[in-house]
Amino acid sequence: MKLLDLRLLGEAAAVRLALALTVLLGTLGGIAIVVQAWLLSRAIAQVFLGGQTLAGVQTWLLLFLAVAGLRAGLTWSSELAAHRVADRVKDDLRRRLAAHLLALGPAYVQGERSGELAATLVEGVEALDAYFRQYLPQLALAALVPLSVLLIVFPLDWVSGIVLLLTAPLIPVFMVLIGRAAEALTRRQWTALGRMSAHFLDVLQGLATLKALGRSREQLRSIAAVSERYRRTTMGVLRVTFLSALALEMVATLSTAVVAVQVGLRLLGGHIAFEQALFVLVLAPEFYLPLRLLGVRFHAGMQGVAAARRIWEVLDVEPQAARRAAPVPPAPLPASPLPLVFEDVHLAYDEGARPALKGLSLSLAPGETVALVGPSGAGKSTVAYLLLRFLEPDRGTITAGGRPLAALDPVAWRRQVAWVSQNPALFYGTVADNIRLARPSATPDEVIWAARQARAHEFVSRLPQGYDTLLGERGARLSGGQAQRLALARAFLQDAPLLLLDEATANLDPQVEQSIQEALERLLRGRAALIIAHRLHTIYRADRILVLDGGRVVEEGSHDELLARGGLYRRLVTAYRAEVPA
Incomplete structure (x- = not known):
């Protein structure tokens, strides 16, 4: 176990002056201890040896x-x-972590447990508080204060100086030896905390399903087992902490006793003056105090280092876009409308994994509606992630208006794309706030207009506070169809030239779906639209239908043309009609 983690120390670079001030003030406090000891020994010597009164x-x-x-x-x-x-440091690190997770995008987050990431962002960063507030300053003081004391003691009494010099390293040596035993325990403790947080979140998010399936009691037992593992690891860390505190206190006490004994014997033998002996005796406990405090705070430092390991794991993951896209300065967006072209695009989510796309080529002209269909795993969602620049292709190019998508500013580009996913994300806040995410500057009248276009105004008006009604986490107070209509209202409000619809009418009953289809037709006029379709009856009137299979386009044409060919599209339609009668 290293006494100093250089990477964590680097996190304090932005506040190095404040950190230096902390150490300087602590060192001056240590020097004040020496002055106090001298003044006290001087006063006592004058009273007992010089015959002075307290007034004197x-x-x-x-x-x-x-x-x-x-x-x-x-x-x-x-x-x-x-x-x-x-x-x-904590504030900067939380901001960096949040920004880095945004840069990593949904593809990374979906592969991690949300509870563990939340624990890293909250408890993990908070665990660094004790490292920077207690351990790191104390580490500097443990080196500077004893050194200052030795520089003063040696000229006065070199024998006591040698005793102090020889006994001082015993405390950090014992501290490091005990720390090695506690390091693995601390690491397991943080791993157990992350797993417990993730498990609790899984249970909370799936509570209705667990109750419906009669598995809630099993999950209670699972939670108890996870909590017990965390309790055991925590108790193991505490046991080592208490034992080390006891051991370090004993070492400090014995070292002080050694100093006192040798000073007392020399005082009896007349080899040291009373005032000097008293000065050394008063100063000895204060000499060991910074080292003892370092031992007490050493475990807090280990907690910070253990938490930092998980933080580094996240921060060290290079965004997929940075790995695969050549770094180029952002270019200005070309003027709308934007013809979109995918040319020989290849992509695998992980190195050596089966490619999600293999030589995909497609085009989308301004004002054209193109639908993507295909079996599960054909690559439809991957196309959406590429279009939104959540991912970058391994090979091939994607251009908008003739310019490579990788050369455009991703934030500015995403403003040009109105995305409605199959499972829209709603956040804790008012209905109006959730719609206004698409355009924060929108007026209340514009928000209501967008809701009317999405056929959401009627149900929103019936809510207790209308558009000011607070929604639960993930839109818990709304039905799936209502949440879908709010997501559509965002698309209307965003008024982007390119629409990306991932089964935008999912979760709607037939009557509402019909009205939404009419609203979508109005929204589609004059805009390019890429529709990812699972319910095939929603794309029969698309200008072109692209059939994906194995990461490439295997068929292309209108609904009638593809049916006439009798290929994969016809088999998909036949299977769909068998499942959902017209």
Whole structure:
């Protein structure tokens, strides 16, 4: 176990002056301890050896109290500066983690457990507080304060100086030896915490399903088992922490006793003056205090290092776009309308994995509606992710208006695409806020207009506070069809030149679906649209239908043309009609 993690130290680069101030104030506080010890020994020597009364040493006592007050002020200021360092580091790290997860995109997040990521963002970052606020400043003080004391003690009493010098390393040596045993326990503790958080979130999100299937009691037992594993690892860490604290306290006490014994024997033998002996005896416990405090805070430092390992794992994942796209400065968007072309596009989600797309080529002209159909795993959703630049192709090019998509600013490009997914995301907030995500500057009248176009206004008006009604997490208070209509309202409000519809009428009853289809036809006028279809009756009137299979286009044409060919499309339609009678 390293005493200093250089990567964590690098996180404090932006606040290095505040960190240096923390150490400086702490060091001055350590020097104040030396001054206090000298003033106290001076006053006591004059009373017992010089025959002075308390009034005669009043000046020394007042100076002692003044230095004590100064020391308290320095300690308070040092802790305040340390708090600011820790808060700034945590805030910066949370921002970086959030921005990095956004850069990694849905493809990465979907492969991770949400609970573990949430634990990393919250508890993991918060665990660094003790590292930067307590452990890191104390590590510097443990080196600087004893060194300052030795520089003062050696000229006065070199024998005591040698004893202090030889016994001081015992505390950090014991600390490191014990720390090695605790390091693995601490790492397991954080792993168990992440798994417990993920498991709790899984159960909460699937609570209705578990109740319906009668499996809620099994999950309670599973939660109890996960919690018990976390309890055992935590108790293991605490046991080592308490044992190490006891061991370090014993080492410090024995070291102080060694100093006291040798000073006492030399004082009896007349080899050291009383005032010097008293000064060393008063100073000895304070000499070991920074080292003892380092031992106490060493485990907090290990907790921070263990939490940081998971943070580095996330931050070290290179965004797929950065791995596969050549770095180019963002180019301005070409003028709308934008013809879109995929040319010989290949993509595999992981190196060596089966390709999701193999030589895909397609085009989308302004004002044209193109539908993508195909069996599960054909690559339809991958095309959507490429279009939104959540992914970048391994080979091949995607152009918009003749310019490579990779050369365009991704944020500006996504404003040109109105995306309605099969499972729309709704967030905790009002109905109006959820619709206004598509265009935050929209007025209330524009929000209502978009809701009317999506046939959402009627049910929204019946909610307790209408558009100001707070929705539950993930739109928990709405039906699937209502959530879908709010997602469609976003598309109307965004008013983008390109539409990406992933079964936009899913979860709707036939009557509502018919009205939405009419609204979609109005929305599609004059816009290019790429429709990913699972319910095939929704795309019969598309200008072109592309049939995907095995990551490439295997058929292309209108609905009637493809039926007449008797290929894969006809088999898909036949199977669909058998499942859902017309």
